[in-house]
Amino acid sequence: MANLDQRKVYEEYYMKIYTLAYYITRDEEMSKDITQDTFFTAFKKIHQLKSEEKIESWLISIATNLSRNALKKREYRLSEYQPELKERGNPYDQVELKMAVTDALDSLSPAYKETILLYYYYGFSINEISQILDVNQKTVSSRLSRARRLIREKIGLEQKGEGGTRVVRSLP
DSSP: OTTOOHHHHHHHHHHHHHHHHHHHHOOHHHHHHHHHHHHHHHHHTGGGOOOGGGHHHHHHHHHHHHHHHHHHHTTOOOOOOOOOOSOTTSOOOHHHHHHHHHHHHHTSOHHHHHHHIIIIISOOOHHHHHHHHTSOHHHHHHHHHHHHHHHHHHTTSEEEETTEEEESSOOO
């Protein structure tokens, strides 16, 4: 991969990598460090990249791992904030729904959060996510299913009860 233009790669993927790191860590400075470390690591190990077409998933894999390590190293804990839903009977407007989903996403474990982000935000397939996170496809599917359920529960779209979980209302 000696002919890969590092400047173009950096310019093309900087915001994607920064955004991913920020969504995982929720820390601006930490995300900037992770983004820089991602490109430093990638360019140092560019010889390990088998195909230029895989550069995006390779960078995302590096950034995801660095984000995980940063959270562990700094003992960064995500907020346990759970929004109180005052009017459960009224449907959310789009702004309230987006805020509630963001808060619910923040409360997920890093494994669930990164799976949701890679699937919905970056548009990777389950197979691609399994390669990026180095887990099997059933694990990715399970994480997606559980994360969706947790988000629905946290924003008040599902309730747990004696008869199992039931949908109270669906997303607009």
